[in-house]
Amino acid sequence: MLNLIGIGLNDEKDITLKGLELVKESDYIYLENYTSTLQCSIEKLEQLYGKKIILAEREFIEDGSVIIDQASNSNVSILIIGDVFSATTHISLYLQALENDIQVQIINNASVLTAIGITGLELYKFGKTTSIPFHESKTPLEVIEKNYPLHTLCLLDLVPKEKHFMESSEALEKLFSLGFKKDTKIIICAQLGSKNPTIIYTEAENIKPLNKFPQCIIVPGELHFMEEDMLEKYKI
Numbered sequence: 001m002l003n004l005i006g007i008g009l010n011d012e013k014d015i016t017l018k019g020l021e022l023v024k025e026s027d028y029i030y031l032e033n034y035t036s037t038l039q040c041s042i043e044k045l046e047q048l049y050g051k052k053i054i055l056a057e058r059e060f061i062e063d064g065s066v067i068i069d070q071a072s073n074s075n076v077s078i079l080i081i082g083d084v085f086s087a088t089t090h091i092s093l094y095l096q097a098l099e100n101d102i103q104v105q106i107i108n109n110a111s112v113l114t115a116i117g118i119t120g121l122e123l124y125k126f127g128k129t130t131s132i133p134f135h136e137s138k139t140p141l142e143v144i145e146k147n148y149p150l151h152t153l154c155l156l157d158l159v160p161k162e163k164h165f166m167e168s169s170e171a172l173e174k175l176f177s178l179g180f181k182k183d184t185k186i187i188i189c190a191q192l193g194s195k196n197p198t199i200i201y202t203e204a205e206n207i208k209p210l211n212k213f214p215q216c217i218i219v220p221g222e223l224h225f226m227e228e229d230m231l232e233k234y235k236i
Helices: 016-026 042-049 059-061 065-071 089-099 113-117 137-147 168-178 227-235
Strands: 003-007 028-032 054-056 074-082 103-108 131-132 150-156 185-191 198-203 217-218
Touching: 003 016, 003 065, 003 089, 016 028, 016 042, 016 074, 016 150, 028 089, 042 065, 042 168, 059 089, 059 137, 065 074, 065 089, 074 089, 074 131, 113 150, 113 185, 113 198, 113 217, 113 227, 131 137, 131 168, 137 168, 150 168, 168 217, 168 227
Parallel strands: 003 074, 003 103, 028 054, 028 074, 131 150
Antiparallel strands: 150 217, 185 198, 185 217
16 A cells, blocks of 8 residues: 655644554655655654654655555555645656555645645635746746736745755845846745744845745735735735
8 A cells, every 4th residue: 555645844743643544554654855844853753653764865756666566565655745746756656556556545734835825815816836946947937927917836946855945035036137026026935834934025125045944935916905915914
């Protein structure tokens, strides 16, 4: 059996009861270590779960052969920060399991795609999500422009195993180099799902390094008056 378990955005306590039950019944437990990062150590997860956890990098998950082999005669759980299908590699693994007649259980959880609701922006008014990578790319600005008048969520690049995380200020410099206007109103979010998330609403040129991760940027489209009222709470 293969269990794909979303474990939320913040710490070891964000796992659901269903997810925790499956983890405790598992023979192998992997934590994918490339799409995001938690605000707790792997030791904290192991302490609560009562199980040994193996860190899994992108290549291991994308290949999937070891996982599929183990899941054919054992219980295997893949712990995914946020929700289960936030990355296409998880969909690929799911399809591999089905093709090999392996039973799969999906346990959903909170993700950044829903946690951004705390900003007050209406979730159904978001367009295509984009990522701002460490390498140079014109795609993020193209997506922002095509989305308008819808809102745009920009996810920032990260390499958790190297503790390398992109700051919003760095991401904005990349956008500025492509022609993004510095006086554009934006929203910066850091550590959504935690007890003390940071949410800032201001002009892009005002953003300084936060040293708090993970972060994301939202470029608002046309605003309803209720959205405007909520954003005023985060204005600096």
